Amino acid sequence: MIDFHTHTPAWETSTWLGGAAFGADEFVAFMDSAGIEQAVVLSHDGLFDPTPESNDALAEFVHKYPNRLTGFGTVAVRRKTAVQEAERMVGELGLRGLKLHPWLQGFSMHERVLDPICEVITSVGGVLLSHDGTPPYSTAGQIAALARRHPKLRVVLGHGGLHDLWRESLAMTQETENLYLCLCGTPPYAARRILAEAPPHKVLFGTDAGLSDKASQDYAVARVKEIDGWGITDAQRQAMLIDNPRRLLEKP
Ligand SMILES: [Zn+2]
Incomplete structure (x- = not known):
């Protein structure tokens, strides 16, 4: 399986x-x-302090296992050097996407400073994965508005709306062509509805492994096991764990 959120x-x-x-x-x-088998890895430091150094450290980590680990870097979107750092990250550092956390990083997806950054990611066929599910920033509606401004950019809702906003994340995924949804920390009752109703080619899975202390690795294992309780079909499993993430990680 491919874990799209670690x-x-x-x-x-x-x-x-x-x-x-x-x-x-x-x-x-x-x-x-x-x-x-394979994981998309996001910076932990970069969530709180999106510096170029956080991208360097992430690149070093994932490049030890290039066939297993794919890194998505991050940038401080309002910094004047943000576009330049986005270029360096997907160019020189070989990272394959951008992770944004509008809540922790303190900005709104409606800000126009995001547009040239998104253009850089689009130009290399990369993916934007955003934290979602925690209002006021990081709602699926806000992320979908950005996705609609950049119809060629593949945008992923990193948490399927979590507890509060999963209905909105599902609806926006249904309504927005280039918007995808990662079941990661989404409660089981919501995961079942999302699997039943979302376009099957748009659903991904992630564990958030690595985020907190040792217990989080055990937690990640529990999340993998939890899939069995989602009423998932073999075809949905194949799409969510293999075909969809593979397609997103390939250059379009
Ligand atoms: Zn995460």
Whole structure:
């Protein structure tokens, strides 16, 4: 399976999420134990402090296992060097997408500073994955509005709306051509409805592995097991865990 939402440890920031120190070797050993062949890895430090150094550290982590790990970097969107950093990240650093966290990074998806950054990601056939599900920032409607301004950019709702906004995330995924949805931390009752109603080619799965302390790896294993309780068909499983993420990670 391909896990579309995992994190590095926090090397430079102290956050309430805690965090254990682990390297790429340990992470890939965890993936093996959980049956995860490939993972999209996002920076933990970059959520709180989106610096070029956070992209460097992420690139170093994923490049140890280029066939197993794919990195999505991040940028401080209002910084004047944001476009330049987006170019460096997908160029020189070989990262394949952009992760944005409008809530923690403190901006709205409606801000026009995002447009040239999105153009950089679109130009290399990359993917934008945004945190979603926590109002006031990070609602699916706001993320869908950005996706509609950039119809060639593939945009992923990183959490399927979580507890509060999963209905909106489902509706926006149905209504917006280039918007996809990752079931990651989405409650089971919502996951079942999303699987039943969302376009099957648009659903992805993620564990958020790596985000917090050691328990989060156990938690990630629990999330993989939870899939069985979603009333999922073999075809949906194949699409969500293999075909859809593979298609998104290929250049269009
Ligand atoms: Zn996450």
